Amino acid sequence: MTRSLRPALCFAAVAVLSIPFGAGAAGPAPSDPEVAAMQRQALAGERTWQLVTSLVTEVGPRFAGTPGDAQSIAWAERALREAGFDRVWTEPVTVPRWIRGTATAEILAPHARRLEVVALGGSGSTPPGGIEAEVVEVFDVEALEALPEGALAGRIAFLSRPMEQRADWTGYGEAVPIRSRGPAVAARKGALATLIRSVAIGPDRFPHTGATRWEEGTSPAPTAALAVPDAELLHRQLAAGAPVRMRLVIENEHAGEAVSANVIGEFRGRERPGEVVLLVAHRDSWDIAPGAQDNGTGVATMIEAARLAATASRQGPRRTLRVLLTANEEFGLSGARAYAAAHAAETGSIVLATESDQGGGRAHGLLVNFAAEDAAASGELAALLAPLGVALRSGEAGGGADLSPLAPLGVPLVDLDLERARYFEVHHTINDTLERVVPADLRQATAAWATVAW
Ligand SMILES: [Zn+2]
Structure with missing residues (x-):
């Protein structure tokens, strides 16, 4: 059964702020000043772009079981530490070679x-x-x-x-x-x-x-x-x-076979540390692809979204924010399956799970899988996202491929639908390069995912 999101999303009603909202926003600022400030910071920030640039430049292709895969494990651990995560660790994953x-x-x-x-x-x-x-x-x-x-x-x-x-x-x-x-x-x-x-x-x-x-x-x-x-x-x-x-x-x-790893970073929650928001992106790419959009943008966005949500208040995040950068999504979902198996007993602590694996486009749609049980929670999340031009859609969130092993266990899911008109021009090719990533779109998607994580 889907657990209620209600306690996690409660916030005090505050008058709409009159200060100008950041470039890239689509409407008035959200009514919570902490979220409004966080979104402004995301819309002006360069960190997501810097992270994807670093990954593509210093690692590039990182197919399961290759030297690039190993380099991207080290890269991800360093990126999470530099972003200030409280805990960073790896869990081994066996991958086909x-x-x-x-x-x-x-x-x-x-x-x-x-x-x-x-x-x-x-x-x-x-x-x-x-x-x-x-x-x-x-x-x-x-x-x-x-x-x-x-x-x-x-x-x-x-x-x-x-x-x-x-x-x-x-x-x-x-x-x-x-x-x-x-x-x-x-x-x-x-x-x-x-x-x-x-x-x-x-x-x-x-x-x-x-x-x-x-x-x-x-x-x-x-x-x-x-x-x-x-x-x-x-x-x-x-x-x-x-x-x-x-x-x-x-x-x-x-x-x-070879041994790869899931790389995990966590900000511990200050109010409800036992409630986990899980932000997932696959760390691997195809062997021929630099993997800028598939899935460098997803990796970078999830790291920065968690950092923004964790630092929106000086006291730290209300709930625990966990970023899971999986091994080998492309050639068999090895990391996602290993994570679901290793953490099956803790799925009850996941209050929300979301995945980025659609390239680096702007977010425009919100889907959840708990609208029927908890219309208030989905409505509150939609209200916080509305200033970014993200609208609640009918239909059920399914999570991405890497959430498919967790989804049947009744985990509350949030999907952000991204603009992907040009994604399938470069998907899984040598042409999946940084040059196809639009920094302003990346900032907007980061703001949206930070809001989901908050
Ligand atoms: Zn992908």
Whole structure:
């Protein structure tokens, strides 16, 4: 059952302040002066930007089990200490180790072209020397499932479903099965290898990686994503009707397991230390990606939001604020699962959990999973966020991927919906760089998460 948030969110009604509110705000200041001052500080602050800059510059790619992963553990511990957290510690997490090798793809006939590809995380390898085979285009996983057994024997499957640009997550959610499940289904239908159209928007010529899962008892097949324009080109050659032959060389290594870590920092609550607000962001990135938006912005925002909420009053935060920077979200949610298992007995102390993993856009929507039980608490939180242009939405908060192991345990969840119009242009690519992060948007999102934490 969802616990009440009411005691945590009570505040004295104070007249709306007449002092000017910070740039980036959308309305009058909140009626609590402590929150108003904290939001002003966030909207003028540079610390979130400095943190993401430091992470991208000093660490960069930090895929599970790599040297970058280890460096980012040390980076996160240092960042939390420098932000003044009372306690900083790590908890070990076992992660799968997958090492990327070569990936090349060329059309041999009817019109020879070299294509931009990247292997999907978890991909197997082609035999030595690669493979040459005819390509069969299949729209999506449903169309694959409808094929008779053996229909793709000796062929390369090409899954071509485009991702639609929408304001919410549904465009991604509808397209992502071609990456997560498509290659396994194609292998079951006999395919030698699978190419997918990148799960992405926009015309940029960067292929987007991401995790693919194999069915129990099967060995991983070679599988890679094509950049969107290259997927379009392959589609046009196939649509012209002549057989299309391709040559693929894809080499990767499944190299057992490694030890990584969740990095955790805590500000102890002054009034109710036994009540924990959990702020989650994944610390890892894909191996090819600098991980500025996925998820450097999330890591930086959660550290700074907790610091702002903890220092809004000289006496410290009312409740305990815990920042959890997880290991290996991208390739199997290892850190989130380990945390939920290790802390299962304490979930009753979590009065609120929230996650940042949507890039560095502005916050515009608030969702909670306790509106029905506690309309007053959600209304009070919405009122505090309204000056930032964040509005309460209908629908239920679900938490992000890293909250999925905790969500079924009845933890109160708060989601902030971020502007993500351009996020899926760079998601899981070499182009996920600092240059795509907008500092003013980052300040606004930091103000919003600090308000949730307060
Ligand atoms: Zn992410």
